[in-house]
């Protein structure tokens with residue numbers, strides 16, 4: 001079968017197309033014939049070897065939609081032939097076939113398009129965790145979303161807005177800010193286009209700041225995100241696209257010590273979706289909730305690009321170029 005492998009950390013050119021034997025279903029596993037493979041920012045970080053270390057060689061990837069073609073001993077034989085998504089496990093996904101523990105597989109209802117499912121599984125369930133499980137966003141909440149048109153950021157904007165929150169979207173370009181408004185953000189602006197992004201947030205919140213800031217930028221955006229909080233607000237970190245955050249004095253959360261504008265009793269937390277979606281039941285419930293939001297028109301899959309699996313390196317280069325408005329899929 002065709003697969004894409006990384007045997008040395010580096011740029012997109014380290015994604016090398018290879019031929020590998022077809023995997024067999026070991027005990028507790030199923031084999032999925034992948035149709036659409038989701039490209040996630042974390043795939044770029046695994047390829048680069050930072051900030052999340054992974055062993056090599058690696059066939060990257062953490063999510064795909066396809067059809068089960070074999071069930072091993074101990075796996076539900078009824079899964080054979082079922083359309084499924086699999087996600088939340090690392091490795092073996094940038095390939096025509098993936099052998100995966102059955103607990104990471106969620107069957108899809110008839111009529112769910114595989115490309116749409118692949119486009120919302122990882123990012124949609126992460127946004128669901130962020131807005132419904134880790135904290136419950138609702139009417140009256142003022143929510144800032146950084147990188148608001150990324151696959152995950154855009155899903156957070158849509159789900160928070162659908163829950164009734166006032167969403168302020170922040171992006172790296174004016175075009176992205178405009179796109180974020182179309183996702184339901186009440187206010188949106190590009191960091192580079194306003195003299196002071198913190199002042200911009202304070203301006204639209206009457207000087208109060210945000211109840212929750214969602215930030216996966218890490219080093220690039222941490223300080224401004226912290227400064228955007230209202231007293232008793234929460235900064236939710238869920239990624240580090242721009243690199244790890246510098247060492248931080250927790251006393252700054254008090255609002256009493258350190259620089260800053262005085263908002264205090266702040267909460268800083270890190271949310272990894274996998275810690276909230278720890279079982280097959282959790283994952284199935286999250287996928288059902290997300291696909292329910294898609295069916296209700298509250299969450300759009302926003303497929304921004306499709307590449308053949310053999311052109312995965314091009315897909316990575318495009319995603320790193322920061323011009324993508326949504327999800328990139330690989331067709332296996």
Ligand SMILES: NC(=O)c1ccc[n+]([C@@H]2O[C@H](COP(=O)([O-])OP(=O)(O)OC[C@H]3O[C@@H](n4cnc5c(N)ncnc54)[C@H](OP(=O)(O)O)[C@@H]3O)[C@@H](O)[C@H]2O)c1
Pocket residue numbers: 039040041042122123126146147148149150151152153170171172173176216217220238239240241242271272273274319320321322324326327
């Ligand atoms: N905690 C979890 O469970 C979890 C789950 C899924 C994803 N994540 C994290 O969420 C983040 C987004 O992932 P994604 O798959 O949604 O990716 P994505 O669609 O590629 O979105 C990435 C966005 O990040 C922003 N960005 C910030 N620094 C960047 C940089 N140095 N290079 C390129 N883009 C940069 C860009 O928005 P602007 O140009 O507008 O800044 C871009 O649109 C990643 O950090 C990922 O690890 C975390």
